[in-house]
Amino acid sequence: xxxxxxxxxxxxxxxxxxxxxxxxxxxxxxxxxxxxxxxxxxxxxxxxxxxxxxxxxxxxxxxxxxxxxxxxxxxxxxxxxxxxxxxxxxxxxxxxxxxxxxxxxxxxxxxxxxxxxxxxxxxxxxxxxxxxxxxxxxxxxxxxxxxxxxxxxxxxxxxxxxxxxxxxxxxxxxxxxxxxxxxxxxxxxxxxxxxxxxxxxxxxxxxxxxxxxxxxxxxxxxxxxxxxxxxxxxxxxxxxxxx
Numbered sequence: 001x002x003x004x005x006x007x008x009x010x011x012x013x014x015x016x017x018x019x020x021x022x023x024x025x026x027x028x029x030x031x032x033x034x035x036x037x038x039x040x041x042x043x044x045x046x047x048x049x050x051x052x053x054x055x056x057x058x059x060x061x062x063x064x065x066x067x068x069x070x071x072x073x074x075x076x077x078x079x080x081x082x083x084x085x086x087x088x089x090x091x092x093x094x095x096x097x098x099x100x101x102x103x104x105x106x107x108x109x110x111x112x113x114x115x116x117x118x119x120x121x122x123x124x125x126x127x128x129x130x131x132x133x134x135x136x137x138x139x140x141x142x143x144x145x146x147x148x149x150x151x152x153x154x155x156x157x158x159x160x161x162x163x164x165x166x167x168x169x170x171x172x173x174x175x176x177x178x179x180x181x182x183x184x185x186x187x188x189x190x191x192x193x194x195x196x197x198x199x200x201x202x203x204x205x206x207x208x209x210x211x212x213x214x215x216x217x218x219x220x221x222x223x224x225x226x227x228x229x230x231x232x233x234x235x236x237x238x239x240x241x242x243x
Contacts, residue, residue, distance in 0.1 A: 003054035003127035004241045005222070006065055008230050009120035010072050010083040012046050019089045019118065021045035021096040026075035037068030039075065043103050044095040044118045048072045048083055054127060054222075058238050065234045087120045087155035087169040087229035105205055113176060119169040120230040122152065124241045125222035131188045134216045134223045138191075139184045145213045145227045152228035152240055167229050178204050179211040191216065 014020040023045045030039055038051045050068030055061040072083035095118040097107050106114045128134040153166035165171055173179050178198055185191045198204045207218040213227040231237045 001056045003056055003125075003222075004058075004061060005054040005125040006052045006061065006237060006241055007123040007125070008050045008065065008068065008085065008237065009042055009122070010048050010050065010069065010230065011086045011089060011118075011120050012048065012076050012081045013084055013086075013089070014081055018091050019046040019093040019095070020076075020079075020081040022076060022079040022081045023048050023098065025079045026072075026081075029075050029078055030071075037064050037071060039068065039072050041098050041100070043098055043106070043114070045098050046089075046093070046095055046118055047120060048076070054125070058242050061241060062234060062238045065237050069234060085120070085154070085230050085232050085234075087167065088158045088172070089118060090157035090160070092159050093118060102205070106209075109202075109205065110176075117172060117175070119155070119172055121169065121173070121226060122228040122230045122237055122240065124225045124228070125217060125220060126225070127222055129221075131191075131216060135185050135188050135191050137223055138182075138214050138216070139186065141214060141225075142181060142184070145181065145225070148225070148240060148243065149227045149229070151243075152231050152236065154229040154232050169229050170227075173211070176209075176211050178209055179213075181213050 012020045012022055023041055027041055035053060040049050042049050050072055052061060052064035052068060076083045097103055149167055149170060155167050155169040156163060158168045195207060195210055204210060214223060214225045217224045228240055
């Protein structure tokens with residue numbers, strides 16, 4: 001039976017609904033990682049990422065997603081903020097980069113694309129038996145990923161305006177050169193070559209910046225489906241994961 005895990009990026013907001021750069025303070029209070037959901041930093045201080053353990057039961061996965069959201073919210077609340085499942089801030093904002101050597105390099109290399117991007121997605125990890133199987137799955141599911149985006153769209157407002165898009169996060173995210181759909185790879189060798197060319201030519205700093213709508217995880221034996229907005233309702237996240 002395949003395992004499924006979920007990462008959710010959550011927006012941190014103050015009492016007026018403005019993005020609040022409290023992630024470093026919140027994470028300083030985080031408990032040690034255990035067997036349950038974990039929380040970590042992201043590129044901007046106005047967001048946190050939650051991660052569930054891999055599960056085979058959607059009921060257990062839902063409980064973990066809810067627990068992860070509650071943990072992030074408790075940590076944010078200690079510093080006058082809340083953690084909310086919004087893919088973009090509906091209010092105007094100026095993001096604050098998370099202090100980190102890798103993020104510093106990204107800010108320097110990619111300028112406003114990195115400095116101005118504050119978007120929250122949902123990433124679903126599905127277990128695979130091999131990288132060969134993973135590439136075959138990526139090739140098969142690529143035409144279905146727009147459907148998953150449509151089902152999870154949760155960012156019509158940004159910067160105080162109605163953007164006219166159901167998922168403006170998707171539009172903003174595609175400023176990154178390595179984001180978006182791909183052609184059929186056909187083999188692990190072709191996938192690795194594609195990745196290596198982007199790194200060697202400086203398009204991306206490392207494998208972690210391969211921001212495709214779906215990719216092989218470089219840390220876990222999974223494919224990672226990254227096309228979706230973070231969902232307002234955790235039950236919708238489970239539907240996404242099940243699909």
